[in-house]
Amino acid sequence: MQWLLVFLGGGLGSLLRFGVTAATAKWWNNMFPLATLISNVLACLILGFTIAVLREKVQNNELWYAFMVIGICGGFSTFSSFAKENIELFEKGNYLVGLLNIAVSVSLCMAAVYLARK
Secondary structure, X not given: OHHHHHHHHHHHHHHHHHHHHHHHHHHOOOOOOHHHHHHHHHHHHHXXXXXXXXXXXXXXXXXXXXXXXXXXXXXXXXXHHHHHHHHHHHHOOOHHXXXXXXXXXXXXXXXXXXXXXX
């Protein structure tokens, strides 16, 4: 059942991402990737809201967690998980690991895209 909920949530998250991109393209014609920024921030807000407001329902129920956090937020933006995991590292006092994760993740992902394009 979790697989199905991740699949459905991921599809909805991807549709949200597509919608933000389509809507932004109609009124934003600039070099700055605004649609990606909006998608990432909204996905982070949804993830934070889901964890804060629906904490009991989501964290104690694998199906809700699979649908909302992994599915919708993951389909909308994996940046939301990246942000959540780093916040958790900082909250636990693992500042060096959090900063290292940010630096390594951003650097390696950018390098992977650059190298794959060559």
